[in-house]
Amino acid sequence: MSEADIEETQQISVAERLAAEALIVDVDGFEGPLDLLLTLSRTQKVDLRKISILQLARQYLAFVEKAKQLRLELAADYLVMAAWLAFLKSRLLLPPDPTEEGPSGEELAAHLAFQLERLQAMRDVAAKLMARDRMGRDFFVRGIPEDVTRVRKVTYSASLLDLMQGYARIRTRDEFRPFVMDRDSVFTMEEALERMRGMIGFAGTWTDILSYLPVGWESDPKKRRSATAATFAASLELAKEGKVEIRQAETFAPIQVRRKDEGYV
Amino acid sequence: MSEGIETQEESLFEAPPMAEQERMCEAILFASAEPVTIKEMNARMPHGCDAAEAMVHLRKRYEGRGVRVVKVGDAWAMRTAPDLGFLMQKEMVETRKLSRAAIETLAIIAYHQPVTRAEIEEIRGVSVSRGTVDQLLEMEWIRFGRRRMTPGRPVTFVVTSEFLDHFGLESARDLPGLKELRSAGLLENRPPPGAMPLTPSDEDDEEAAEGQSELFED
Amino acid sequence: MSEGIETQEESLFEAPPMAEQERMCEAILFASAEPVTIKEMNARMPHGCDAAEAMVHLRKRYEGRGVRVVKVGDAWAMRTAPDLGFLMQKEMVETRKLSRAAIETLAIIAYHQPVTRAEIEEIRGVSVSRGTVDQLLEMEWIRFGRRRMTPGRPVTFVVTSEFLDHFGLESARDLPGLKELRSAGLLENRPPPGAMPLTPSDEDDEEAAEGQSELFED
Numbered sequence: 001m002s003e004a005d006i007e008e009t010q011q012i013s014v015a016e017r018l019a020a021e022a023l024i025v026d027v028d029g030f031e032g033p034l035d036l037l038l039t040l041s042r043t044q045k046v047d048l049r050k051i052s053i054l055q056l057a058r059q060y061l062a063f064v065e066k067a068k069q070l071r072l073e074l075a076a077d078y079l080v081m082a083a084w085l086a087f088l089k090s091r092l093l094l095p096p097d098p099t100e101e102g103p104s105g106e107e108l109a110a111h112l113a114f115q116l117e118r119l120q121a122m123r124d125v126a127a128k129l130m131a132r133d134r135m136g137r138d139f140f141v142r143g144i145p146e147d148v149t150r151v152r153k154v155t156y157s158a159s160l161l162d163l164m165q166g167y168a169r170i171r172t173r174d175e176f177r178p179f180v181m182d183r184d185s186v187f188t189m190e191e192a193l194e195r196m197r198g199m200i201g202f203a204g205t206w207t208d209i210l211s212y213l214p215v216g217w218e219s220d221p222k223k224r225r226s227a228t229a230a231t232f233a234a235s236l237e238l239a240k241e242g243k244v245e246i247r248q249a250e251t252f253a254p255i256q257v258r259r260k261d262e263g264y265v
Numbered sequence: 266m267s268e269g270i271e272t273q274e275e276s277l278f279e280a281p282p283m284a285e286q287e288r289m290c291e292a293i294l295f296a297s298a299e300p301v302t303i304k305e306m307n308a309r310m311p312h313g314c315d316a317a318e319a320m321v322h323l324r325k326r327y328e329g330r331g332v333r334v335v336k337v338g339d340a341w342a343m344r345t346a347p348d349l350g351f352l353m354q355k356e357m358v359e360t361r362k363l364s365r366a367a368i369e370t371l372a373i374i375a376y377h378q379p380v381t382r383a384e385i386e387e388i389r390g391v392s393v394s395r396g397t398v399d400q401l402l403e404m405e406w407i408r409f410g411r412r413r414m415t416p417g418r419p420v421t422f423v424v425t426s427e428f429l430d431h432f433g434l435e436s437a438r439d440l441p442g443l444k445e446l447r448s449a450g451l452l453e454n455r456p457p458p459g460a461m462p463l464t465p466s467d468e469d470d471e472e473a474a475e476g477q478s479e480l481f482e483d
Numbered sequence: 484m485s486e487g488i489e490t491q492e493e494s495l496f497e498a499p500p501m502a503e504q505e506r507m508c509e510a511i512l513f514a515s516a517e518p519v520t521i522k523e524m525n526a527r528m529p530h531g532c533d534a535a536e537a538m539v540h541l542r543k544r545y546e547g548r549g550v551r552v553v554k555v556g557d558a559w560a561m562r563t564a565p566d567l568g569f570l571m572q573k574e575m576v577e578t579r580k581l582s583r584a585a586i587e588t589l590a591i592i593a594y595h596q597p598v599t600r601a602e603i604e605e606i607r608g609v610s611v612s613r614g615t616v617d618q619l620l621e622m623e624w625i626r627f628g629r630r631r632m633t634p635g636r637p638v639t640f641v642v643t644s645e646f647l648d649h650f651g652l653e654s655a656r657d658l659p660g661l662k663e664l665r666s667a668g669l670l671e672n673r674p675p676p677g678a679m680p681l682t683p684s685d686e687d688d689e690e691a692a693e694g695q696s697e698l699f700e701d
Contacts, residue, residue: 108677149353
């Protein structure tokens with residue numbers, strides 16, 4: 001501790017020391033270091049614009065020192081502020097070093113004073129604001145607000161574009177119709193399966209699957225192709241179910257099916 | 266503070282002037298959620314007040330105003346003047362898009378008129394709800410045309426001059442054909458590649474196609 | 484074309500006399516617990532009415548009464564006279580006690596608006612908890628303003644018309660002591676010289692990062 005500090009400590013009166021101790025006990029009640037600084041500044045009993053930042057820095061450092069003695073855990077931002085104030089104090093005490101960069105001690109002190117003054121001003125106006133005549137306490141709204149009937153009037157609108165798009169949608173749907181029409185020349189696997197289930201019981205001997213094509217589907221190539229594919233797929237399905245046996249002598253030779261007897265493995 | 270009230274109750278002080286009592290009644294009636302009796306008012310106002318007399322003045326003051334002082338049972342309330350009830354209506358005009366079903370039905374009527382309900386259903390591939398047709402009739406965009414001279418003599422629908430007005434058309438003939446719709450990019454929905462081409466014989470069973478065959482020229 | 488129609492309508496139907504318009508404004512304001520704008524009044528009143536002028540008369544009529552006509556932002560409302568609050572114990576609503584942090588934050592937003600969270604923190608010297616801002620937002624006393632066009636595009640906060648209504652303020656310009664604060668330079672945004680311990684630089688970075696990710700999303 002420097003001589004000046006010791007001198008400073010001795011200067012603090014009993015009342016101030018008691019006040020400082022009260023501050024420490026109540027440290028949780030402070031909203032950060034700026035709030036604490038503002039409280040400490042009140043001991044100077046001067047206009048905030050004429051406050052001695054140097055004195056305030058000493059007060060703050062003394063506060064932190066005491067907190068340490070009492071082994072109080074101070075939040076990090078209080079310690080950051082302490083370190084910064086120690087730096088500021090040295091800058092304010094020492095003659096300015098022309099080689100030093102950055103703002104001068106006076107500039108930093110002036111800004112801190114501004115911050116304190118601004119915070120105090122905000123607290124003052126906040127109190128004034130809360131003391132105003134307030135709704136629900138000093139003045140009141142209509143007790144029975146009348147229901148404003150909302151008459152809903154709906155108008156419908158459509159543009160020519162909507163209309164045309166709507167029409168286009170329907171006509172486009174028509175163009176998809178081949179899907180449906182086309183079913184005329186499609187023999188589905190389900191149909192083939194149903195047909196073969198009814199007939200396979202009579203196939204005790206090997207029979208060409210082409211003999212199972214439905215009547216009228218043999219001549220038209222398109223229909224024949226579809227019926228053949230469906231019947232072949234149905235035969236495979238029946239073989240999988242264990243109802244028939246299926247064989248082909250060689251590639252592209254006729255495919256033959258035969259009923260598979262129960263119990264015959 | 267409680268002392269002050271006690272002193273007032275002892276009526277050492279005179280009651281507030283009548284004009285002030287009238288103000289008090291006014292504020293109480295305004296802020297209360299329910300009608301207030303004279304007794305309640307007197308209980309709330311400073312000692313010595315005469316709410317009954319103040320109410321006579323207040324009632325007179327509001328005569329002919331937009332707000333009136335009315336008696337509800339044995340209590341008082343403030344109400345808006347009955348002749349201004351119309352101001353308590355807030356008209357909200359909501360513009361809604363016509364439903365897809367309505368637009369499609371309207372389009373079919375416009376392109377195929379005169380057209381029967383059965384024909385509309387055949388073209389749309391779904392039944393047309395009564396509500397949809399009623400809505401279009403109500404909007405005066407369609408009306409009944411002549412009955413079709415076929416068995417059952419079904420009614421037909423045609424579009425109205427209001428419809429033409431709304432869509433800025435001189436006649437239904439001015440509606441763009443499919444070719445124009447396509448060139449305008451409105452028929453982007455082409456059938457997927459690989460779909461079987463439409464053969465003339467397949468289309469035979471489609472009645473409605475006849476009337477619109479000119480729309481299909483590509 | 485529509486203009487022509489309007490002119491016609493104006494000449495065909497004369498607006499009601501001013502005394503009648505005043506009655507109408509009175510009824511509308513009386514019936515509504517919420518402030519009503521001139522625009523809304525005009526929309527509800529008959530064609531050709533001038534609610535703004537009628538309001539000048541109405542406001543004068545209610546001067547010194549138990550109920551007052553007050554301006555809230557750009558809207559009007561009727562409220563009981565504050566000196567009669569003592570009569571309304573029954574109507575008093577227990578307002579939620581605001582924390583010291585919330586009160587200070589509210590005042591800072593009101594006097595410095597539009598203000599960013601970082602600026603509030605710089606003024607208070609502590610970080611602003613989410614709960615504080617949330618509470619004020621929930622009470623509808625503050626809302627989000629425009630984003631600040633600085634790096635990070637931080638959001639700003641401003642007070643609402645509900646705030647003005649609650650504190651009986653015509654506009655944010657009527658905040659108590661505003662002029663004095665301004666002339667004392669206490670509402671200026673003075674950047675701190677060099678590294679000050681109370682500059683919420685961390686918060687700035689965080690906000691900047693948030694803002695940037697938003698930019699990238701776009």
